[in-house]
Amino acid sequence: MKKEILDIISKNSRYSLEDLAAMIGTDEETVAREIKEMEDDKIICGYPALINWDNTSHEKVTALIEVNVTPQRDMGFNKVAERIYKFEEVESVYLMSGGFDLTVIIQGKSMKEVARFVSEKLSTLEYVNSTATYFVLKKYKEHGITMEEEHDGKERMLVTP
Amino acid sequence: MRNPLSEKVKGIQPSGIRKFFDIVSEMKDAISLGVGEPDFDTPWHIREEGIYSLERGRTFYTSNAGLKELKEEISNYQQRRFGLNYNPCGEIYVTVGGSEAIDGALRAMLDEGDEVILPQPSYVSYEPCIVLADGVPVIIELKEEDEFKLTKEQLEAAVTDKTKILILPFPNNPTGAIMTEEDLKGIAEVVLNHDLFVISDEIYSELTYGSRHVSIASFPGMKERTIVINGFSKSYAMTGWRLGYACGPELIISQMLKIHQFAIMCAPTTSQYAAVEALRNGDEDVENMRNAYDQRRRFLIKAIRDMGFSCFEPFGAFYLFPCIRQFGMSSDEFAETLLREEKLAVVPGTAFGNCGEGFLRISYAYSIEDLKGALERIERFIKHHKV
Numbered sequence: 195m196k197k198e199i200l201d202i203i204s205k206n207s208r209y210s211l212e213d214l215a216a217m218i219g220t221d222e223e224t225v226a227r228e229i230k231e232m233e234d235d236k237i238i239c240g241y242p243a244l245i246n247w248d249n250t251s252h253e254k255v256t257a258l259i260e261v262n263v264t265p266q267r268d269m270g271f272n273k274v275a276e277r278i279y280k281f282e283e284v285e286s287v288y289l290m291s292g293g294f295d296l297t298v299i300i301q302g303k304s305m306k307e308v309a310r311f312v313s314e315k316l317s318t319l320e321y322v323n324s325t326a327t328y329f330v331l332k333k334y335k336e337h338g339i340t341m342e343e344e345h346d347g348k349e350r351m352l353v354t355p
Numbered sequence: 356m357r358n359p360l361s362e363k364v365k366g367i368q369p370s371g372i373r374k375f376f377d378i379v380s381e382m383k384d385a386i387s388l389g390v391g392e393p394d395f396d397t398p399w400h401i402r403e404e405g406i407y408s409l410e411r412g413r414t415f416y417t418s419n420a421g422l423k424e425l426k427e428e429i430s431n432y433q434q435r436r437f438g439l440n441y442n443p444c445g446e447i448y449v450t451v452g453g454s455e456a457i458d459g460a461l462r463a464m465l466d467e468g469d470e471v472i473l474p475q476p477s478y479v480s481y482e483p484c485i486v487l488a489d490g491v492p493v494i495i496e497l498k499e500e501d502e503f504k505l506t507k508e509q510l511e512a513a514v515t516d517k518t519k520i521l522i523l524p525f526p527n528n529p530t531g532a533i534m535t536e537e538d539l540k541g542i543a544e545v546v547l548n549h550d551l552f553v554i555s556d557e558i559y560s561e562l563t564y565g566s567r568h569v570s571i572a573s574f575p576g577m578k579e580r581t582i583v584i585n586g587f588s589k590s591y592a593m594t595g596w597r598l599g600y601a602c603g604p605e606l607i608i609s610q611m612l613k614i615h616q617f618a619i620m621c622a623p624t625t626s627q628y629a630a631v632e633a634l635r636n637g638d639e640d641v642e643n644m645r646n647a648y649d650q651r652r653r654f655l656i657k658a659i660r661d662m663g664f665s666c667f668e669p670f671g672a673f674y675l676f677p678c679i680r681q682f683g684m685s686s687d688e689f690a691e692t693l694l695r696e697e698k699l700a701v702v703p704g705t706a707f708g709n710c711g712e713g714f715l716r717i718s719y720a721y722s723i724e725d726l727k728g729a730l731e732r733i734e735r736f737i738k739h740h741k742v
Contacts, residue, residue, distance in 0.1 A: 202650065213723065216657045217650035345396075353376040353389035353700050355479045355528075 195220065196228055200237070205338070207241045246333065246341045254301055256285075256330040257308045259316065261296040262323045271295060274321050283311055294326075305329065367483045371706035375690065379700045387700035388729050391528060393592035393673070394720045395647075397629075398640040401591060405629035413624055419616040421449025421600070422627045428634035429600055437560070437570045439583065445605040448612045449622045449630075453558040453586040453599035454480055455615070460554045460582045460601060461488040461520070463610040469519040474505045475708025476676070477524040478556070482708075493518070496710035499678065502667055503532035507541035514545070520552045523571055526559035529707045529716035530676040531669020536569045543574040552607075553581040558599070559672040561590035561641050564649045566670065572602075579604050582611075587626075589672075590641050591633045596626035648673050651719040651726060658730050659717070662737060675717045676704065682740050686712055696739070697732035 198218050202209065211222040211229075218225065232238045247254040263274045271289050278298055279287040286299040298316070302308040308327070317325050333341055372389075379385050396402075420426065426443035433439040441447050450456040457480055465471070467489040473481050474495045485492045495513050497503040510521065523542070525534040534542070546553055553571055560568040572581040586599025601611060615621075633640075652673070659666050659677050666677035679689045686703035694700050702718075704711025719726060 198646075198650075201646070209723070213654065216654040217723065219653040350390060350392065350394065351376070352379045352385065352387040353372055353702060354391045355370060355372050355702075355706070 195224070196232060196237075199225065199228055200232070203238075203241075244337050244339055248333070248341075253303060255303070255305050255308055256299065256301050256333070257312075258328045258330065259298040259300065259312060260294040260326040260328075261298055261316070262325075263295050264321045264323060265295075266321060274319070277319055278316065281311070281315060283307075363486065367486060370479045371687075372479065372702055375694070375700060375702060375706075378691070378694060382694070382698060385694065385698040385700055386725070386729055386732070388717045388719070388721060388726070389700040389702050390718050390720055391674075392594040392720065393589060393644065394722065395592040395644055397591060397593050397596070398633075398637060400636060401593070401629050401633045401640075404632035405596075405625045408625055408628035413628060415624060417449075417621045417624050417627055419621055420447070420612055421622055422624075422631065425449055425627050425631050425634075428631055429602070432634050433583070433585075433602060437568065438573050439570060439578065439602065441602045442605075446608055447600060447602050448608060448615060449627060450586075450599045450601060450615065451619055451622050452588060452597045453556060453584050455619065456582075456584040456586075456599050456601040456611070457481065457554065457556065458484045458487070459611040459614050460584070460603075460607070461485055461490060462614055463607060464520060464552060465490040468517060470515060470517040471520045471522060472510065472513050472518060472551075473522050474509075474524065476503070476527075476529050476704055476711040476714070477522070477707055478528050479706065481522050481524070490520070491517070494708065494710075496708070497530070497532070499667055499714075503527060503530035503669075503676070504534055504538050505542060506538075507545050510542060510545045514549050514551070518549065518551060520554055521546060523553050523555045525555075525557075526563055526568065526671025528559065528672050529674050529702065529704065529711065529714075530667075531672045531674045533563050533566070533568070533669075533671035534571075535566065539569060539571045539574065543571055543577050546571075546580065547576055551580070553577070554584065555581055556584045558584065558586050559589050560585060562645060562648060562673060563671045564645070564652060568671075582607060587630050587633055590644075591630075591637055592644065593626070593629070593633070596623065596629060598622055598626040598630050648719065651721070651723060654723060655717070655719045655726055655730075658726075659733075662730075662734055673718055673720045675719065676714050677717065678714055680713045682737065684740070686714060690715060692740075693733070693736050697736045699729055699732040699736075 211225050214225045215222045265271050266273050275287050283300050283302055285301050288297040290297055312325055312327050426447045429447050430441050430443040433441055461484050465488040469490050470493045471485045471490045473492045474497050482492050493513055495509050555571050570583055572578045572583050582601055582603040584601050587593040655675055656668055664677040666675055686705045690701055690703040702716040704714030
């Protein structure tokens with residue numbers, strides 16, 4: 195049942211317990227308990243909304259930064275990653291296979307702000323050897339959701355056999 | 356001028372769904388639980404394969420029976436899903452939707468006056484297609500207390516010495532009923548005893564909840580006398596591609612293919628290439644869509660029952676078939692009043708046969724959000740019409 199709950203809320207976390215229970219075919223208490231368990235186990239880590247900031251008047255800049263680091267004895271990459279992900283402007287940090295070590299995705303109010311973060315905070319960190327910053331020009335799809343889709347699905351007729 | 360029309364065709368009643376379609380299309384901001392097709396888009400990798408085939412210039416006819424690789428994939432699919440073993444060469448051909456196969460099977464097998472046993476409520480085309488093929492429809496009225504299954508007693512009672520074919524429409528549109536292995540066993544016995552043939556319309560075979568679909572063709576002695584009809588519309592959300600197929604004994608398929616050859620030539624080429632991709636790499640899409648339908652099914656049946664409707668729990672297709680007798684209206688009146696007062700379209704049960712009187716078909720090929728919006732309208736409606 196946990197998997198089924200996750201499948202549903204990974205697409206839309208706003209269903210009420212009542213709706214979830216009906217969709218899964220169980221009662222609300224059970225769903226509430228399962229969700230609580232998954233929250234406690236850090237399986238469900240949050241419920242943020244997916245926002246397309248481009249459609250607001252607020253400016254947001256996203257950048258993807260490739261980071262090369264020197265892993266630390268006993269801690270590997272974790273300690274360096276932690277030093278990075280604790281910065282508030284950092285959205286995501288992934289350890290990568292391949293030509294560089296960490297992917298850091300950061301969101302700032304302006305290119306200037308991002309640039310300042312990279313030059314002053316990130317690249318000056320001990321064990322960070324090099325960075326390469328790529329600014330996102332446009333977001334087409336995030337979290338499985340297309341940001342601006344042209345869709346003709348409404349053309350489905352209203353009554354068919 | 357002489358009468359240009361055939362009396363046979365003139366005598367066929369237009370589909371009861373047509374009337375509703377006409378009212379709805381006049382209406383602004385009407386919403387609907389009235390469709391008989393998936394709300395999902397065809398999965399992108401399948402669409403992409405269709406596009407690629409066009410880019411490659413694959414815009415010619417295929418052979419009459421369909422692309423060789425498609426027939427092979429259909430054969431593999433029937434084997435892995437239902438344990439049925441059909442030779443891609445001679446026992447399978449690709450049609451323009453399941454509908455063409457229904458028509459083709461009846462025309463290939465019927466002579467004037469042959470009786471065809473047709474359980475209703477069921478899909479709207481069987482009866483007219485039987486009549487067009489000069490057959491005589493013999494209706495069996497399926498009962499809610501039997502969960503809208505065909506019982507062997509009902510079948511036995513309907514057989515005469517003119518009976519030739521049984522149409523087996525399960526999982527069923529409009530009731531959502533399915534036939535289990537146990538249920539089919541009894542049917543197969545009667546069919547074998549009376550030397551009948553079966554047209555098994557399995558277009559909803561991927562949409563069963565809680566158990567896997569069983570084909571009557573998988574019973575001993577039945578493959579030789581069964582035409583299995585299936586297609587891509589419901590399982591892969593490909594209604595607009597118009598692609599289906601029939602599997603059966605070569606003796607019958609070869610005659611069906613002859614009709615197809617002269618009337619149709621071949622199924623759309625683009626659709627056939629897309630369908631190859633669907634069968635090769637689409638199992639996960641089917642499962643995801645099935646899970647989504649199942650969630651909506653459970654959601655909707657609970658909501659409908661909580662409102663006080665009596666509704667048997669269907670385990671197939673994507674329809675509920677609730678009873679509305681308690682409101683003192685006929686199915687037609689109920690559906691029409693609901694449409695006029697709340698601008699919500701559903702299909703009256705009578706569109707699927709007279710015995711659908713007292714019932715409505717409600718489709719759950721809609722998002723949970725859409726279902727909720729529609730349920731609000733139903734709730735308001737029944738408050739105004741409480742008896």
